[in-house]
Structure formats: structure tokens, C-alpha cells
Amino acid sequence: MNSSPTPPDPLFRAIEFLRAAPEPGWDAVAGRVISSVRTTARPGGYPLAAQTPPDKAGPGQIFVSDHVLRSTLAIELRQRYLCAPTRITFDMDDRTKTLRAVDIELTGSYGTDLRELANHIRSTTLDVIAELLGDTLVGQRPVDVTVTDVVTGDPLGA
Structure with a gap:
């Protein structure tokens, strides 16, 4: 009789190995993947009332989706400053469909100079x-800027 233990099935060993091993390269791309998912256009959105220019007034009202405002703002901030917006949220008045405040988190x-960067981001x-x-x-709307992470080099490439 053979008293040595039976080695585990090769398929079982492979499954256990894959469960324990991290995905190669995931650490390098995790931030970009999460950022891309967060900025992906979603159906629907919350309408924000836009003011019609006085010389273009007519019947009806114009609304801009919060998704449009969020994506436009993220693009503008990424192009102007050495930062990566990671979260942009809005406080909105449900009754009047107006914007009350903006909260921005970034890397x-x-x-x-993070204070100077935050001031520029508020202005933009x-x-x-x-x-x-x-x-x-617009100047009466609070814009809160929180730096949640700092990286060496370009935050978009981190």
C-alpha cells in the first residue's frame, strides 16, 4: 500500500494559484480604469435650469444635464491644471432645478501649491x-475642493 498523500489535481492547483495571484499590471492601471468608469456617460441625468440670454429669450426653458456639466468641468480641469478630478458632485435644488454647490475631489x-491649485479650480x-x-x-455658489491624493509627476499618468 502506498501511504504517501495523493498530490492535488493539477486543475485544482491552477485554480488556487489564480485565485491567490493578483492580476499582472493591475496596480499600474487601477486608477485609470476606475476614473474611466466614473466618467463614462450614463443615461438620464438630472436637469439643471439654464438661463436664456436676454437677447435670445423665447418660450420654454433650457435645461443642461448634470452629466454634461460634470464631464465639461472634468475635461476643462484636466486640460488646464496638473491634476486628476476623481469625483465631482453637485448639490441641486429639486424644486427649482438650480445648482446650489459643487464638491470636487482630485489627485x-x-x-x-495645493491652496493655489484649489483657488484656480474654484475660479474655473x-x-x-x-x-x-x-x-x-454663479459667484454665490460654494465650490469645495478636496485633494484626496498626491502623486509624483502627472496625476493622469499615475
Whole structure:
């Protein structure tokens, strides 16, 4: 009689190995994948009331989806500044369909003056809101900027 234990089935060993091993290269791309999923266009959206320019007034009202505002703002911030917006949320008034506040989370670059970056982001955010919504009260909208991570180099390439 053979008293040595039977080696595990090769398929079973392979399954156990794959379950325990991380996906090669996942650490390098995880942030970009998560960011891409977050910025993917979704159906629906919440309508925000836009103000019609006085010289173009007519019947009806114009609305801009919060998805349009979010994606436009993210693109503008990525193009202008050395940062990667990771979350942009809006506080909206359900009754009037107006924007009350903006909350932005981002990854910055090591060595950047983060207070100055936050000030620039607030200003750009207000400019984008004014451009898209024609909002004359745009300066009264609070824009909170939180730096949630700092990386060496370009945060978009991290």
C-alpha cells in the first residue's frame, strides 16, 4: 500500500494559484480604469435650469444635464491644471432645478501649491458654470475642493 498523500489535481492547483495571484499590471492601471468608469456617460441625468440670454429669450426653458456639466468641468480641469478630478458632485435644488454647490475631489501632483491649485479650480468651476448655465449668481455658489491624493509627476499618468 502506498501511504504517501495523493498530490492535488493539477486543475485544482491552477485554480488556487489564480485565485491567490493578483492580476499582472493591475496596480499600474487601477486608477485609470476606475476614473474611466466614473466618467463614462450614463443615461438620464438630472436637469439643471439654464438661463436664456436676454437677447435670445423665447418660450420654454433650457435645461443642461448634470452629466454634461460634470464631464465639461472634468475635461476643462484636466486640460488646464496638473491634476486628476476623481469625483465631482453637485448639490441641486429639486424644486427649482438650480445648482446650489459643487464638491470636487482630485489627485494633485507632488510639489504643487495645493491652496493655489484649489483657488484656480474654484475660479474655473465658476467660469464653466457661468458658460454652460448662464448663471448670473454663479459667484454665490460654494465650490469645495478636496485633494484626496498626491502623486509624483502627472496625476493622469499615475
